Amino acid sequence: MTDASTTQTRKLAPARPTWHVVLVRPETMTFFLLIFGLVGASYLSPFFLDMNYILRSFTLTAEMSIVALVLTMVVISGEIDLSPAANMALSACIFAWVQDAGVPMPLSVIVGLLAGLAMGALNAFMSIRMQLPSIIVTIGTLIFFRGLAQVLAGDRSIRVPDSFIGINTVMVVGIPLPVVIFFIVAIILGLVLGATVIGRQIYQIGTNQEAALHAGINAKRIKVGLFLVLGLVSAAAGMMAASRLGSVRYDLVLGGELQMVLMAMLGGTYIFGGRGTILGTFLAAWLLVIASTGMTVANLLPAIQLTVLGILLIVAIIATNFIYARTQR
Amino acid sequence: MTLLRSIFLRREAGILVMIVIFCAVVGLYKPQFLTGQSLRIVLLLTPLIMIGAMAQMLVLIARHVDLSIGSMLGFSAMVVGLMYREYPDIYWLLGFPVAILTGAVLGLGNGLLVTLFRLPSIIVTLGTLSLYRGLTFIISDARQINRSVIPTELKVMSRTSPIFDVPWIILIAFAIALMTFVIARHTQLGRQTYALGSNPEAAPLRGIDVTKVTLIVFTLAGALSGLAGILYASRWGFVNPSNTGAGFEFQVIAAVVIGGVSINGGVGTVMGTVLGVLLLGCVAAALPLLGIPGSTQNAIYGAVILIALLIDRSVRQRGAISMSRTTS
Numbered sequence: 001m002t003d004a005s006t007t008q009t010r011k012l013a014p015a016r017p018t019w020h021v022v023l024v025r026p027e028t029m030t031f032f033l034l035i036f037g038l039v040g041a042s043y044l045s046p047f048f049l050d051m052n053y054i055l056r057s058f059t060l061t062a063e064m065s066i067v068a069l070v071l072t073m074v075v076i077s078g079e080i081d082l083s084p085a086a087n088m089a090l091s092a093c094i095f096a097w098v099q100d101a102g103v104p105m106p107l108s109v110i111v112g113l114l115a116g117l118a119m120g121a122l123n124a125f126m127s128i129r130m131q132l133p134s135i136i137v138t139i140g141t142l143i144f145f146r147g148l149a150q151v152l153a154g155d156r157s158i159r160v161p162d163s164f165i166g167i168n169t170v171m172v173v174g175i176p177l178p179v180v181i182f183f184i185v186a187i188i189l190g191l192v193l194g195a196t197v198i199g200r201q202i203y204q205i206g207t208n209q210e211a212a213l214h215a216g217i218n219a220k221r222i223k224v225g226l227f228l229v230l231g232l233v234s235a236a237a238g239m240m241a242a243s244r245l246g247s248v249r250y251d252l253v254l255g256g257e258l259q260m261v262l263m264a265m266l267g268g269t270y271i272f273g274g275r276g277t278i279l280g281t282f283l284a285a286w287l288l289v290i291a292s293t294g295m296t297v298a299n300l301l302p303a304i305q306l307t308v309l310g311i312l313l314i315v316a317i318i319a320t321n322f323i324y325a326r327t328q329r
Numbered sequence: 330m331t332l333l334r335s336i337f338l339r340r341e342a343g344i345l346v347m348i349v350i351f352c353a354v355v356g357l358y359k360p361q362f363l364t365g366q367s368l369r370i371v372l373l374l375t376p377l378i379m380i381g382a383m384a385q386m387l388v389l390i391a392r393h394v395d396l397s398i399g400s401m402l403g404f405s406a407m408v409v410g411l412m413y414r415e416y417p418d419i420y421w422l423l424g425f426p427v428a429i430l431t432g433a434v435l436g437l438g439n440g441l442l443v444t445l446f447r448l449p450s451i452i453v454t455l456g457t458l459s460l461y462r463g464l465t466f467i468i469s470d471a472r473q474i475n476r477s478v479i480p481t482e483l484k485v486m487s488r489t490s491p492i493f494d495v496p497w498i499i500l501i502a503f504a505i506a507l508m509t510f511v512i513a514r515h516t517q518l519g520r521q522t523y524a525l526g527s528n529p530e531a532a533p534l535r536g537i538d539v540t541k542v543t544l545i546v547f548t549l550a551g552a553l554s555g556l557a558g559i560l561y562a563s564r565w566g567f568v569n570p571s572n573t574g575a576g577f578e579f580q581v582i583a584a585v586v587i588g589g590v591s592i593n594g595g596v597g598t599v600m601g602t603v604l605g606v607l608l609l610g611c612v613a614a615a616l617p618l619l620g621i622p623g624s625t626q627n628a629i630y631g632a633v634i635l636i637a638l639l640i641d642r643s644v645r646q647r648g649a650i651s652m653s654r655t656t657s
Binding site: 082126130131132133135136137139140141142143144145146147148150151154155255257258261265271272301302303304305306307308309310311313314317318321 | 394396442446447448449451452453455456457458459460461462463464465466467471570579582583586592593622624625626627628629630631632634635638639642
């Protein structure tokens with residue numbers, strides 16, 4: 001990547017000390033920011049020392065955090081997807097519309113999931129099969145999915161039946177169900193990425209796709225798989241949001257792609273692929289919740305929060321780039 | 330190769346054919362679509378997108394992308410609106426330099442982040458998209474600038490005309506297109522932008538100051554967004570912190586990609602972009618006439634982008650004859 005690396009290879013650089021390896025990582029930065037945020041927020045309001053309050057706040061963004069975990073894997077593989085938020089809205093609209101038309105609930109859920117899968121397939125087709133840059137493709141599908149949701153739902157909000165409402169009030173050993181799902185997905189994906197062959201292959205593809213191909217890795221198949229999983233998980237997340245909100249509108253999680261990308265970047269995922277962890281995104285999701293509820297408690301306007309999110313994204317990517325540039329040998 | 334053949338191989342010919350076919354089909358169902366009146370409607374729909382598309386085209390040619398164009402439009406429009414509200418007696422034309430300068434500063438911000446920290450422009454401008462939008466809320470205290478505040482002279486600009494019954498706002502848009510044409514084809518900056526986008530590694534070896542060119546391109550994009558901002562105030566007569574310019578970047582990207590500007594940099598012409606804008610305008614004008622609800626517009630834009638991407642790819646694979654010609 002840099003021409004400095006070619007000149008350095010002559011003399012082998014000394015191995016980095018263990019403390020350096022452990023401490024100089026983007027995840028460490030995220031972790032300390034998280035601690036810092038918690039301490040700062042608890043000065044603002046004693047609510048923050050109440051675990052239940054934090055957990056309840058987390059349910060508001062749990063859906064997006066779940067999607068961000070999968071998005072992390074997509075970014076590590078060297079692609080990006082800006083359409084999951086629109087996918088969430090469209091899947092939820094299709095689901096609500098279908099069941100509003102009288103289709104039984106389980107079938108409607110399946111239709112919603114299939115819709116999400118189809119959207120993932122479209123992204124995969126355009127960016128992997130047709131080899132178009134995923135960043136532009138998913139801007140196109142972002143508009144397309146959101147537009148279809150608008151066609152389907154118009155300006156009205158489609159109600160979901162009472163029996164379906166309230167996933168966020170379901171408690172599993174005192175923890176709201178969306179948060180439990182987030183934990184489970186994080187553990188599963190963390191294991192897949194960190195401890196399986198496929199996980200190693202994803203890193204390899206993101207680091208150097210050419211080399212990965214020579215090593216016999218079917219990069220296309222893995223990337224297509226990732227896009228499909230992302231589509232499916234987005235659809236599930238969209239329906240979770242529908243359950244939490246009680247009704248679906250076409251502007252569900254409008255602009256959510258910013259937060260999802262932000263979670264991945266803040267967790268130290270390298271935008272050019274090959275680096276990043278599920279743990280980082282996991283911590284970043286909590287960091288964002290602490291930050292945004294902290295701002296709400298401090299009575300900051302939502303507009304200011306938008307500004308802060310934008311600044312955070314830029315700072316996060318500068319910091320990650322800086323750390324990776326320093327540790328690259 | 331004959332002249333005729335070389336004309337038909339150009340990407341612009343394809344868009345022109347698409348426009349003609351589209352208008353013919355719509356005209357078959359609704360003959361009133363093929364009148365001067367609807368041409369006027371099409372043209373009135375396009376000025377803002379035209380100016381934004383010129384900005385985005387330059388950025389894409391340099392192998393970057395700017396997602397914050399809509400937010401820069403909104404912020405500049407809001408600054409001008411606040412100026413008119415706080416100083417009602419101010420000379421109304423002063424709004425133009427203020428809007429353009431405001432946009433230029435925001436664009437320079439994008440450019441600095443991209444060049445100083447070597448960040449991908451898409452992530453930077455995704456960040457500034459929400460940053461600038463948030464700032465718009467903050468400076469306006471989340472309140473709208475009302476119709477009564479915007480000077481009448483500015484508002485009538487989108488209706489009155491100096492010549493041939495063509496409103497000012499359309500003339501400005503085409504003047505900007507002409508200016509971009511001159512910049513792209515006949516200035517050192519324009520040629521350097523193409524060179525940078527064609528091959529970012531080779532550009533510095535050819536003596537191109539990459540940082541300078543990138544900064545200028547982003548600043549120019551900001552300035553044009555600022556101009557679109559004050560024209561928004563002229564066209565619609567209000568400035569709203571959440572609506573003004575929201576989603577504008579996507580319409581602009583749609584127009585530019587349809588117009589044959591390559592997302593891989595180095596390729597694109599003003600002519601193609603203008604035609605892309607006109608095609609979008611035709612679609613937008615035809616929808617209500619055909620009785621299709623306006624809510625379908627975004628879905629159609631999205632579909633059109635995807636189709637344009639696929640066409641762009643197949644053109645590239647067919648030996649890229651037309652592509653190399655469009656730049657020269």
